[in-house]
Amino acid sequence: MSARHPVLRNIEVAVGGLILLILVLVTLLSPFITPKDPMKAFSSGLTDEGMPIGPCKEFPLGTDTLGRDLLSRLLAGTRYTLLISVSANLLALLIGGLVGLLAGFRKGWLDGVLMRLTDVMMAFPILLLAMALVAVLPPSAATVIFVLSLVMWTGVARLVRGLTLAESEKDYVLAGRALGFSDPRILLRHILPNILSPVVIYVCLNVAMTVLLEAGMSYLGVGVPPPAPDWGRMIHEGKEYFRAAPWIVAFPGMAIFITVLGFNLLGDGLRNALDPHKRAQ
Amino acid sequence: MIAVTDLSKHYAVPSRKGGRKHLRALDRVSFEIREREILGIVGESGCGKSTLGKAMLRLVEPTSGHVVYQGKDLIKLPSGELQALRTDLQMVFQDPYSSLNPRMRVGEVLGEVLWVHGTRGKEEKDKRVSGLLDMVGLSQDHARRFPHEFSGGQRQRIGIARALAVSPKFLVLDEPVSSLDVSIQAQILSLLTDLKSRLSLTYLFISHDLAVISMLADRVAVMYLGRFVESGPVREVFSSPLHPYTQALISAIPTLSDEPIAQKAKALGEPANPVDPPPGCPYHPRCPLAQGECRIEVPELRTHHENHTVSCHRV
Numbered sequence: 001m002s003a004r005h006p007v008l009r010n011i012e013v014a015v016g017g018l019i020l021l022i023l024v025l026v027t028l029l030s031p032f033i034t035p036k037d038p039m040k041a042f043s044s045g046l047t048d049e050g051m052p053i054g055p056c057k058e059f060p061l062g063t064d065t066l067g068r069d070l071l072s073r074l075l076a077g078t079r080y081t082l083l084i085s086v087s088a089n090l091l092a093l094l095i096g097g098l099v100g101l102l103a104g105f106r107k108g109w110l111d112g113v114l115m116r117l118t119d120v121m122m123a124f125p126i127l128l129l130a131m132a133l134v135a136v137l138p139p140s141a142a143t144v145i146f147v148l149s150l151v152m153w154t155g156v157a158r159l160v161r162g163l164t165l166a167e168s169e170k171d172y173v174l175a176g177r178a179l180g181f182s183d184p185r186i187l188l189r190h191i192l193p194n195i196l197s198p199v200v201i202y203v204c205l206n207v208a209m210t211v212l213l214e215a216g217m218s219y220l221g222v223g224v225p226p227p228a229p230d231w232g233r234m235i236h237e238g239k240e241y242f243r244a245a246p247w248i249v250a251f252p253g254m255a256i257f258i259t260v261l262g263f264n265l266l267g268d269g270l271r272n273a274l275d276p277h278k279r280a281q
Numbered sequence: 282m283i284a285v286t287d288l289s290k291h292y293a294v295p296s297r298k299g300g301r302k303h304l305r306a307l308d309r310v311s312f313e314i315r316e317r318e319i320l321g322i323v324g325e326s327g328c329g330k331s332t333l334g335k336a337m338l339r340l341v342e343p344t345s346g347h348v349v350y351q352g353k354d355l356i357k358l359p360s361g362e363l364q365a366l367r368t369d370l371q372m373v374f375q376d377p378y379s380s381l382n383p384r385m386r387v388g389e390v391l392g393e394v395l396w397v398h399g400t401r402g403k404e405e406k407d408k409r410v411s412g413l414l415d416m417v418g419l420s421q422d423h424a425r426r427f428p429h430e431f432s433g434g435q436r437q438r439i440g441i442a443r444a445l446a447v448s449p450k451f452l453v454l455d456e457p458v459s460s461l462d463v464s465i466q467a468q469i470l471s472l473l474t475d476l477k478s479r480l481s482l483t484y485l486f487i488s489h490d491l492a493v494i495s496m497l498a499d500r501v502a503v504m505y506l507g508r509f510v511e512s513g514p515v516r517e518v519f520s521s522p523l524h525p526y527t528q529a530l531i532s533a534i535p536t537l538s539d540e541p542i543a544q545k546a547k548a549l550g551e552p553a554n555p556v557d558p559p560p561g562c563p564y565h566p567r568c569p570l571a572q573g574e575c576r577i578e579v580p581e582l583r584t585h586h587e588n589h590t591v592s593c594h595r596v
Contacts, residue, residue: 171380174340175440178372179394179447180364189393193384 012269019262027079034072038229041066052245062247065237070248073229074255080230081259084141085210088148089203096153097199100160105168105187115161121154127216134222141224144217148210159202163195197274204267208260215256231256282316282483283337283370283451288346290329290336294556304556306332307343308507311582314451319477319484321498321515323491323530325552329507330487331375334453337485338370339363350451368398371444375456377436381428387414387439388424394446413442418472434465438472445476451483458493470497491534495519500588503527506555506563509582513589523591525568562594570595 007013026033036042045067047053054062061070103114130147137143167173168191176186217223218232226233231252238248290307306329314320322330336343339355348355350370355363374380381390391410400406411421417438428436437457444452454473458466474497476482488494494501495515502512503526511524522528553559553566562580565571574594582592 171374171376172382174335175372175374175380175443177340178338178367178370179397179443180367181393181397185397190382194382 007270007273010269010273012265013273014269016262016265016267016269019258020266023078023082023259023262026075027082030076030079034069034075035060036069036072038068038072038076039227041068043067045069052241052248054245054247061251062245064234064248065241065245070234070251073234074231074251077229077231077234077252077255080141080224080228081211081214081256084144084148084214084224085207088145088210088214089152089207091145091149092152092156092206093199093203095149096156096158097160099153099157100162101164101187101192103157104161104164105183105191107165111161114157118154118157121150126151126213127220130213130217131220131222134217139222139225141228144214144223147217148213151213152206152210155206156199156203160195160199163198164191167191167194197270201267201271201274204263204270208263208267211256211259211263282350283314284347284349285313285337286311286347286349288333288336288348289344290332290341291344296556302556305507305558306555307336309346310504310507310509312502312509312512314483314485317477317481317483318499319486319497321494321501322485322487322504323489323494323501324504326489327552327555328504329555330489330504331455332507333504334372334455334485334487338367338372338453340372368447369450370453371447371449371451372453372455373437373440373444373457375459377433377440377460378428380440381436383428386425386427387419387431390428390439390443391424391446394443398447409446413446416445416476417442432465433461434469437461437469441469441472441476445480448480449482451485453485453487455487456489457486459488459490466493473497491519491530503530506553506558508563509590509592510564511589511591511593512582517589523585523589523596524564524593525570525595526564529567562592 008017042063045053045059045063052063052065052067053059056062059069059071061074064070064073099114099118103111129151133147133150134143137146164187168186173186173190176190181190214223214230215232215235218230219236221233221236223232224230226237234252235249238245238252242249287309288307288311289305289309292304292306293301294304296302308329310333312320322333324330332341335341336346337348337355339348343356346356350366353362353366355366355370358366385393388407388410391413392406395406395409400409410424414421414423419435419438419442423431423435428439431439441457457473458469461469470493473484477484484497486494486498498515500513501515501518502509503518503524504510505526511518511522511527518527519531522531553563559566559576561574561576561578562568562571565575568575570593572595578594580592580594582590585591585596
């Protein structure tokens with residue numbers, strides 16, 4: 001193996017990976033690198049008329065409507081976005097992966113039941129479902145993760161089912177059966193490793209979508225409860241002041257944009273880098 | 282050794298009018314395989330010969346019929362007991378590409394089979410893996426490579442080694458050389474004959490290539506639309522074929538003579554649609570001898586003389 005793995009030589013993977021690496025570092029280090037307390041409302045953070053102040057020496061990205069430091073809140077908010085989106089998708093991968101593997105491998109009535117269930121889930125309008133659930137469940141980050149994974153697992157299930165169906169037709173799976181391999185062995189040791197790369201790519205792109213969805217939920221007020229510095233909520237809180245203080249909306253928006261871009265680049269790049277037809281060129 | 286009776290595999294396919302029709306991939310096929318013989322199965326693509334091999338080993342679940350091996354009907358056996366007998370009956374697949382897991386090294390492929398069947402010690406496993414590789418004409422250092430690093434012929438050798446890892450007594454060879462170059466075909470065929478005599482194996486050899494069957498098989502059965510139309514000792518069937526379909530197949534073998542090829546292609550047109558088979562003898566639309574009763578009644582397979590059977594009203 002060369003010093004640089006061929007997948008890393010892909011420019012999209014490299015840039016996307018770098019963005020995400022920085023975001024992860026920010027998440028881990030946020031208690032130490034936030035210049036000010038992200039929760040504290042500074043009296044010097046508001047003008048005499050009580051308006052938020054723009055970027056200046058003391059507040060590099062300005063302040064929000066309560067006079068809190070926007071840069072500190074933005075850095076602290078990375079954790080919410082990343083943790084919620086990634087864990088929601090890991091949960092979705094677990095549920096969808098199990099459902100898809102079972103449906104595609106067992107076929108027959110189980111496949112029918114599981115896929116109709118998936119169809120029903122897909123038919124729900126995502127945001128309405130989220131709002132309905134949040135109304136019932138206690139507002140917390142865990143609730144948001146649960147709701148998002150409930151929405152995201154269906155796509156994973158469909159993809160995994162299709163891949164499993166196609167893979168289990170292959171002769172090496174038949175050979176495994178003839179050789180007396182158990183179903184779990186065939187499923188986990190043979191089929192799973194061979195369908196993994198498209199699933200990883202799909203989940204990566206899904207995380208990008210989840211970041212947007214999570215921000216959307218927070219914007220609508222059904223996300224992480226205040227005073228957490230969630231990016232979507234920051235936009236929500238700043239929208240009334242958009243004309244007077246556009247930075248309150250602009251900077252979290254930019255942060256969301258960069259995060260989505262990172263996951264999208266990584267997902268697309270992986271797809272290209274792992275596609276044997278494109279690699280050959 | 283193995284007795285197959287009335288083995289059928291029907292697939293339900295939606296018909297254009299709504300409702301379902303049955304595709305008879307395999308229609309009441311019966312035969313016996315004797316110890317240490319090679320039974321050849323020939324027929325055009327789509328005639329059900331692969332389905333026959335897979336249904337016998339229950340790699341596809343047959344619709345009905347019996348496969349009796351060692352006094353037990355494999356079709357009725359609960360899966361626990363089936364697993365115990367399965368090691369005796371193995372299969373070599375047609376496509377040397379999809380028949381090997383692309384993510385496992387050759388040593389892992391063979392080692393896994395040995396591990397599942399009780400060889401746990403690493404040293405003993407390695408020894409047996411290199412023994413298997415040696416048996417199929419590959420070298421020890423091939424064990425560290427991935428399938429994509431091999432040629433088609435070498436991959437087929439790996440597939441054979443994998444089947445042999447459980448010391449089977451009977452092998453279904455499903456077009457084992459059809460996707461290989463002619464020069465490689467000869468090597469694999471000679472390996473298979475060699476292994477057969479060394480390990481006292483019995484083969485069901487499926488092929489569309491009559492030349493290969495005539496070289497290798499002791500007996501041959503000709504399939505058409507999921508049924509046997511003729512079977513008998515290979516020499517006899519090839520020198521004096523009874524069924525008009527067998528005659529057409531044999532006359533269509535390309536030779537290096539001056540005869541114009543057009544005259545050889547006596548089998549007219551394409552085979553009938555298996556979802557909608559013609560009434561009566563399924564071969565009658567292509568048959569030069571077809572008469573009234575051929576269009577009405579399905580001919581049964583009957584013994585013509587000694588071991589030679591045929592299903593045709595006109596013979």
